[in-house]
Amino acid sequence: MDLNIFIDGDQGTTGLDLQNRLRGGEFRIHTLPEGVRKDAAARRAALNACDIAILCLPDAAAREAAAMIENPAVRVIDASSAHRTSPGWVYGLPELDAGQGERIASASRVTNPGCYPTAAVALLRPLTDAGLLPADYPLTIHAVSGYSGQGRAGVQAREAAGAGAHALTVYGLALEHKHAPEIEAYAGLAQRPIFVPAYGSYRQGIVLTIGLHARLLPAHASGARIHECLAQRYRGAAHVRVLPMSSAAPLTELDPQVHNGSNDMSLSVACNERMGQIVLGAVLDNLGKGAAGAAVQNLRLMAGAS
Numbered sequence: 001m002d003l004n005i006f007i008d009g010d011q012g013t014t015g016l017d018l019q020n021r022l023r024g025g026e027f028r029i030h031t032l033p034e035g036v037r038k039d040a041a042a043r044r045a046a047l048n049a050c051d052i053a054i055l056c057l058p059d060a061a062a063r064e065a066a067a068m069i070e071n072p073a074v075r076v077i078d079a080s081s082a083h084r085t086s087p088g089w090v091y092g093l094p095e096l097d098a099g100q101g102e103r104i105a106s107a108s109r110v111t112n113p114g115c116y117p118t119a120a121v122a123l124l125r126p127l128t129d130a131g132l133l134p135a136d137y138p139l140t141i142h143a144v145s146g147y148s149g150q151g152r153a154g155v156q157a158r159e160a161a162g163a164g165a166h167a168l169t170v171y172g173l174a175l176e177h178k179h180a181p182e183i184e185a186y187a188g189l190a191q192r193p194i195f196v197p198a199y200g201s202y203r204q205g206i207v208l209t210i211g212l213h214a215r216l217l218p219a220h221a222s223g224a225r226i227h228e229c230l231a232q233r234y235r236g237a238a239h240v241r242v243l244p245m246s247s248a249a250p251l252t253e254l255d256p257q258v259h260n261g262s263n264d265m266s267l268s269v270a271c272n273e274r275m276g277q278i279v280l281g282a283v284l285d286n287l288g289k290g291a292a293g294a295a296v297q298n299l300r301l302m303a304g305a306s
């Protein structure tokens, strides 16, 4: 494929992972030499000379990069959270609905979903679309991520402090996490979910869970019906798998690291009918389907490769 891809932010956690995933593939990858990788003039020139720019930058630098692009032929995939709900940007979750893959394929500006929202939206959107989850359901979403979600500086700080420095750190307790509006918008919710993230003492991988009380759901929304809805929605999806739900072999645990290194995500439904309780679960690699893997998936769609 004869496309020039420029990675801005190539030395960060996402940028490095992205290069590993694209190495030896069909795209021509460009990065800036170490001495000028933050130089505005060098970045502007590279951003305007490529076919597709992939921004693996902090939000402020991503906004700056997008504003530097004057060449109308340049297309962008932004891995940051700068443009997640911005007009003119297409949400880069191909599994969002039946038409999203095509919207991404023809888009000029694609915003990769956040790592946690990828999981939450994949679980919730099919249920709000199907009327199984009321848009104003009072949701609380819990998630644990590997510490690489903190970016390069965070990884270095963690690894310098030594393993086991913090076994688990719950954060976002100001209840203003940047992912809450993104989840609300794309999951089809009518009110902001409570989002409680945590970092574990392992490097990579997310497990996200959402508890539901059957008594607050429509009468037909049983655990089995919710599972069937998700299974139907993702049947044939290349990277999303719904784990089987069986009373003979019920789900007992979720390991956040099972998809590390891949672009896959698994979804699950656990249910205790006697208690009237349901737990939705999702597992993905925060650097895979949550970041660099998603960027590659969107790049391939935009390049007409899949």
Ligand SMILES: NC(=O)C1=CN([C@@H]2O[C@H](COP(=O)(O)OP(=O)(O)OC[C@H]3O[C@@H](n4cnc5c(N)ncnc54)[C@H](OP(=O)(O)O)[C@@H]3O)[C@@H](O)[C@H]2O)C=CC1
Pocket: 008, 009, 010, 011, 012, 013, 014, 015, 037, 038, 039, 055, 056, 057, 058, 059, 061, 079, 080, 081, 113, 114, 115, 148, 149, 150, 151, 152, 153, 286, 287, 290, 291
């Ligand atoms: N890590 C994760 O799990 C996920 C991250 N993301 C998002 O992707 C983006 C990148 O994240 P991540 O890779 O973790 O972050 P990192 O901090 O690891 O990497 C960011 C990179 O951008 C570079 N950079 C900073 N400012 C500039 C600038 N003005 N010009 C050029 N380069 C610059 C940094 O260089 P230096 O280190 O020298 O400052 C660093 O190499 C972020 O917006 C993040 O929120 C999305 C999903 C998941």
Ligand SMILES: CC(=O)N[C@@H](CCC(=O)OP(=O)(O)O)C(=O)O
Pocket: 079, 080, 081, 113, 114, 115, 149, 150, 151, 179, 197
């Ligand atoms: C550095 C930072 O904010 N990390 C986030 C997790 C990764 C992330 O935010 O991903 P997006 O930027 O794609 O949303 C956090 O600590 O909650």
